[in-house]
Amino acid sequence: MSAVLDELAAGGVRLAVPLLLASAGELLSERAGVLNLSVEGMMLTGAFAGAAGALASGSAVVGVFTALAAGVVLAVLQAVLSISLRADQIVTGITLNALALGGTTYAARLLFGDGAADSVPGFDPLPVPVLRDIPVLGPAxxxxxxxxxxAFAVTAVLGVGWARRTSWGLAVDAVGENATAADRCGLSVRAIRHGVVLLTGAAAALAGAHLALSEVHAFSDNITAGIGYLAVVAVIAGRWRAGPTVLACLFFGIIQSLQFTAPALGLHVSAPLLTTLPYVFALLAVSGLVGRSRAPSALTVPFVRGS
Incomplete structure (x- = not known):
């Protein structure tokens, strides 16, 4: 039983890593007033660019930087459309996700048509001596x-941006709660919102690269399979706070890992039911049944100076 619990925890944390990265950027973005639904497309683009860069160069490190560049490019497009041009954030996000899915699928057919996508250079596990032997937490x-x-380090750094007692965190919160008042106090609303969207793009692309280069060492069509949307759900389920969002990501990761360890634990639960549990939890969070939930006041509200 101990070995099964170790496997469940390790699998849960491993599956939560891309969620943690994507939700870290998404939380900052939403707290600044930008609903970045295109995080799914940014992850998918990062996964494809990372695999393509690693395969072309023979270096997984080059693949990571390629992924970051591609994610930021898509983030720039998101920022221009939703912030500069004040397009509907929900429509923009869904459109960019569709563009990323179609674009990466077509490009994968061209670049990986010979099956090369199944042999992408990647990162192998690097166990830490002694610490890996800690029960449950060590393998995880x-x-x-x-x-x-x-990814852990980047999430921790972005966590500093989450902190409401830092000047950066206070500025993000001010822009997300009342952009007009923040502008009158001298804060650059558009600069802050552009900045958090670009951070979201980089974090999501790194999450996608982690999927392709660390998890499977390959790229397949729609490899993210909705993980980007689940990152948005984690922010909602976490009630737009850092700690609960991290816990939501870990919860989602463990639920996904349970699909593989449930038989060993003697649990006979269908995999589709386990897959839907994170979204059921999110609905409960939004409805207020698991605690009060209040989104930032200016979320999805375009900023117009002088309004």
């Missing part, structure tokens, strides 16, 4: 790949 936290450890 200290048997990650190099990119996994980088």
């Amino acid at each position: 936290l200290f048997e990650q790949s190099a990119l996994g450890y980088v």
